[in-house]
Amino acid sequence: MTTTYLAGTALAELDRLHTELYAHLITDPNGRCHVCHQIEPCHRRGTITQTILGYGLLPRRVPGATTPPATHRSGTPGRSWFD
Numbered sequence: 001m002t003t004t005y006l007a008g009t010a011l012a013e014l015d016r017l018h019t020e021l022y023a024h025l026i027t028d029p030n031g032r033c034h035v036c037h038q039i040e041p042c043h044r045r046g047t048i049t050q051t052i053l054g055y056g057l058l059p060r061r062v063p064g065a066t067t068p069p070a071t072h073r074s075g076t077p078g079r080s081w082f083d
Helices: 008-025 043-054
Strands: 071-073 076-079
Antiparallel strands (some): 071 076
């Protein structure tokens, strides 16, 4: 088994890809991507995942990354759109 080290540029690219991936994981109540509004899984999400896999890594898991942002409905701040 060999060990592969990534350059700083590659690590920065991976951080950017993970940030973008987390944005594309959030869906609206209709099952569409929160960013590009395509049916889940969106095309960009697949492309990002394939790029990360191309580096020989798996996408990082972050608990709560897919929790939708709280919205303000009917003057009640902090209520989720699932309520």
